[in-house]
Amino acid sequence: MSKMRKWLSPILAGGAAGLANGFFGGGGGMLLVPLLTRRCGLSQRKAFATSVAVILPLCVLSSAIYFFRGGLDFGTALPYLLGGLAGGFAGGKLFKRLRMDWLRRAFALLILYGGVKALFF
Incomplete structure (x- = not known):
């Protein structure tokens, strides 16, 4: 190649x-x-x-x-950013502890939720 x-x-x-x-x-x-x-x-x-x-x-x-x-709009984004930083830190720490089949399922549900929400709401 x-x-x-x-x-x-x-x-x-x-x-x-x-x-x-x-x-x-x-x-x-x-x-x-x-x-x-x-x-x-x-x-x-x-x-x-x-x-x-x-x-x-x-x-x-x-x-x-x-x-x-x-x-x-920084004013609106700031609280989400703070929560996102905390969630990202927790997710990064927990990432290795979670079983891969549960991570895959959670990822699939997130994609499905986003798709359904985008189509119907």
Whole structure:
């Protein structure tokens, strides 16, 4: 496999994750986790962790663009940010302790909930 072909699929997947984050304010990780497991052969646990590392700079970039275009309300975002930081810390600490089948189920339920909510509410 040529170097170009080796990099093309991850670059396209990253682009799709970036578009999802830019359009919807999130969701790039939902695209990346299946790709990281199937295309890159990562375990589900490593795919979850790797997608977080990829999504962080995408979120920072999208937030900066929203901010400079006047679409970001820091006052409203701050309490969510504080709660999100606490939840992210707790989730990171508990991540290794949880069984993978429960993590997969929780991830699937989160995707289903988001899909149903987007379609009907």
